[in-house]
Amino acid sequence: MxxxxxxxxxxxxxxxxxxxxxxxxxxxxxxxxxxxxxxxxxxxxxxxxxxxxxxxxxxxxxxxxxxxxxxxxxxxxxxxxxxxxxxxxxxxxxxxxxxxxxxxxxxxxxxxxxxxxxxxxxxxxxxxxxxxxxxxxxxxxxxxxxxxxxxxxxxxxxxxxxxxxxxxxxxxxxxxxxxxxxxxxxxxxxxxxxxxxxxxxxxxxxxxxxxxxxxxxxxxxxxxxxxxxxxxxxxLCAWCAYQKICPVWKHKFRTEKIFFNDQDIKTLINEYVFLKNEIDERDKKMSEIKQTFSKFMDQENMERLFSDEGYISRQLIQRFKYDPLLLRQILE
CATH class of the missing domain: 3.90.320 (Lambda Exonuclease; Chain A)
Structure with missing residues (x-):
């Protein structure tokens, strides 16, 4: 080549x-x-x-x-x-x-x-x-x-x-x-x-x-x-001249309505985005509640909290962060 x-x-x-x-x-x-x-x-x-x-x-x-x-x-x-x-x-x-x-x-x-x-x-x-x-x-x-x-x-x-x-x-x-x-x-x-x-x-x-x-x-x-x-x-997609024919982006540039099983795809997308936003809001609220639990556990030296509906436990999870460029060099 x-x-x-x-x-x-x-x-x-x-x-x-x-x-x-x-x-x-x-x-x-x-x-x-x-x-x-x-x-x-x-x-x-x-x-x-x-x-x-x-x-x-x-x-x-x-x-x-x-x-x-x-x-x-x-x-x-x-x-x-x-x-x-x-x-x-x-x-x-x-x-x-x-x-x-x-x-x-x-x-x-x-x-x-x-x-x-x-x-x-x-x-x-x-x-x-x-x-x-x-x-x-x-x-x-x-x-x-x-x-x-x-x-x-x-x-x-x-x-x-x-x-x-x-x-x-x-x-x-x-x-x-x-x-x-x-x-x-x-x-x-x-x-x-x-x-x-x-x-x-x-x-x-x-x-x-x-x-x-x-x-x-x-x-x-x-x-x-x-x-x-x-x-x-x-x-870099934002500067790509091939967006209109790219399988990832070309749907964005279609002006006519597209149906699948008698359903308008764009309407389904709007519904999906709405539901996804609701889930995101719920997850955000869940995260805030978890932080409150964690602070309370720290204050009271507890690792499990109980209510009439059930209990909440805290678990330590260790995560590692890698430098992608250096990792790629090593692997290549």
Missing amino acids: RLSYSALDTFKQCPQKYKFQYVEKISAPKSKEAIFGTLIHSALKYFHEPELIISPTEEDLLSFWSANWAPENFPDTREEAALFAQGVQILKNYYAKNAGQKFNILALETSFEAPIQASNDTHIITGKIDRIDKTDNEMFEVIDYKTSKSMPAQKIVDVNLQLSVYHIGVANRWPQLIKENRSIKTSLYFLKHGEKLSSIKTNEHLSRAQENIIGLLEQIKKAHQEEKFPPFPGP
């Missing part, structure tokens, strides 16, 4: 979306977030373009932003104005932090491909890296720009799939990095916050990344063979 990082990530997020996008190749319009991010990336590429004799000024950078901004991509005029202003602020902040610095840039928006051997199959992993620098201490640094609102914890960055894939891509382009046992720096630059989160990758990390990706490739191969691509509902 020949798969991009985006395809790998999409499968991890939701196999059903992967099927729509990469198997059935159903085209979908770019989201406003994607359009915004693409233009920001273009502006930063322009800012760092090594072929320019004179580095762009802040005015040049903002002029590039204005010249390439297309209001028609954003139907909501208020949202369009807010995003334009947001882009201006991001670029101003970036310029203030980076102008005048001498970066040793090896590549900008450079594509890569790397072979991955899994069982008897050779897969090709592809992708595009925003920027590759060589730092003052002779270390290669991979930089990926992010326009997202949130910024993850460092431990999430350390196991980030995208940075792992980019590490493989860089190591394939410059094999001497592996031979010389040289670490590389992988960074996510969160532009809205002006913060760069980095993780140092060694040959050991490279081997682990390859193993994890091989595991993911095996899952994808199995999904293709069995033709099973289940949907994974989650927070």
Whole structure:
């Protein structure tokens, strides 16, 4: 198989979306977030373009932003104005932090491909890296720009799939990095916050990344063979362009009445939601009563309470909480 990082990530997020996008190749319009991010990336590429004799000024950078901004991509005029202003602020902040610095840039928006051997199959992993620098201490640094609102914890960055894939891509382009046992720096630059989160990758990390990706490739191969691509509902569904055809969401977009055994499905859903809310209210009240019992038992040093209708006992239950990311690393 020949798969991009985006395809790998999409499968991890939701196999059903992967099927729509990469198997059935159903085209979908770019989201406003994607359009915004693409233009920001273009502006930063322009800012760092090594072929320019004179580095762009802040005015040049903002002029590039204005010249390439297309209001028609954003139907909501208020949202369009807010995003334009947001882009201006991001670029101003970036310029203030980076102008005048001498970066040793090896590549900008450079594509890569790397072979991955899994069982008897050779897969090709592809992708595009925003920027590759060589730092003052002779270390290669991979930089990926992010326009997202949130910024993850460092431990999430350390196991980030995208940075792992980019590490493989860089190591394939410059094999001497592996031979010389040289670490590389992988960074996510969160532009809205002006913060760069980095993780140092060694040959050991490279081997682990390859193993994890091989595991993911095996899952994808199995999904293709069995033709099973289940949907994974989650927070990202809100931004998915395939909602109207997704088995989890498509009913929401059906306008005509749907009957089953002469019953209107939406009416049944309303009834179910009403009953569920009643149950939730009852459970909430039960929880409050239990708390009262517990406080009374603590006060009176009792473990069982009696009434004419029966009795209530208190039982200690021990629960364990796991870090899902670390647990996944161990299991993989």
